[in-house]
Amino acid sequence: QVQLVESGGGLVQAGGSLRLSCAAPGRTFGGYDMGWFRQVPGKEREFVAAISGSGGMTYYADSVKGRFTISRGSARNPVYLQMNSLKPEDTATYYCAARLGGAGRRDHEYPYWGQGTQVTVSS
Numbered sequence: 001q002v003q004l005v006e007s008g009g010g011l012v013q014a015g016g017s018l019r020l021s022c023a024a025p026g027r028t029f030g031g032y033d034m035g036w037f038r039q040v041p042g043k044e045r046e047f048v049a050a051i052s053g054s055g056g057m058t059y060y061a062d063s064v065k066g067r068f069t070i071s072r073g074s075a076r077n078p079v080y081l082q083m084n085s086l087k088p089e090d091t092a093t094y095y096c097a098a099r100l101g102g103a104g105r106r107d108h109e110y111p112y113w114g115q116g117t118q119v120t121v122s123s
Helices: none
Strands: 005-007 010-013 018-023 033-039 046-051 058-060 068-072 079-083 092-099 117-122
Touching (some): 005 092, 018 092, 046 068, 046 079, 079 092
Parallel strands (some): 010 117
Antiparallel strands (some): 033 046, 033 092, 046 058, 068 079, 092 117
C-alpha cells in the first residue's frame, strides 16, 4: 500500500504560480510512475501530467503544456507539479497518484491516490 500526501495548494491570482508536492511518508516511491489529476465538482477527474519512474519521460495534458512542469528527484524526494501562468480554469482539487507499469493518462490505471489539495485561481 502506498499512501500519498499532497501539499502546496492555495489561492492565487491569475498569472501567478504554485508548486504542488506529493510525498509518501515513511517510504520511498522510487520506481513508481506518478501522475497528477484534477477534478472540479460535478465533472470527471482530468489528467494533468505524468512522469515515469525513472523521471525520463513526462506527459502533459494539452491544456497545461508549456505552463506546468512535473518533476521528481531521488526516490525519497517528493514529486512536484510546478504550475505557472495559472488561469481561473485551472481551479480544481489536484490529486497525485502512483502506479507501476508505465506513466499513463487514465485515472483508473492508478491504484494509489492522495486526498487532494485545493487550487483556486482568482481572475
